[in-house]
Amino acid sequence: MGKLVTYTSNAILFLFLSAPVYAQDIIINEQDLNFKIPDLSTVLTFMVQFFFVVAGLFALLYLLWGSFDWIISGGDQTKVDNARKKIQSALVGTIIIVASLSLIVTLEKLVFREKICFGVSCPIRVPALLKDV
Template sequence: MAKLTNIDSEVQRSNFFKFDSIGEFIVNMFQVTLIIGSIMTFFYLIWGGIQWITSGGNQEAAKGAKEKITDAIFGLVFLAAVWIIWRLIIYFLGITSSVRGPFNLKLPQP
């Protein structure tokens, strides 16, 4: 028979907006900025797609919509690159123990 455990004690609760130092505040605000930027860029991509669908053969409207889609994809790639660079900086400086939030990935140790 399986042993029942207290699941509440095993779940770690993360206080994403709680910080004890200015470094944690900067890390949390950087992560919030990346999340908000990603959401805004995704909606810009959807807006461009809707404009392209509703252009109705109008070449100017289709061109503007394609530019929006291109800009949104570039923005998502840029945000992904910034996030990767940020994670590499955190990893190589060895400050992963103070980083909290939804993007706290465990990187393999050499």
């Protein structure tokens, strides 16, 4: 019971001892930072492009892994089959990546005429939800 009273009294004491804070707006000068602060569309565009780069690298590494397994299989048919499956999977993944990139670029350039962008050939356009009053 004594601890509860002590904790409660300390909480009330610290609640009423807080000093008022006079907050000010932070003015950030981009020239002092030596770089431009990215907005949401720039970050999302980077993430989309980064995803495709990483997917391509994984497909390449999986292809190399499968080819290395084929080389060291030593003629064992099960190892050759496993290596062939890895190589086929890597090639199918690469085809899917290239097809999706070409489809997205076609949609951005020809169909939507860069009014709607998904971040591959032009930056993502994010509508302004909050407008300055």
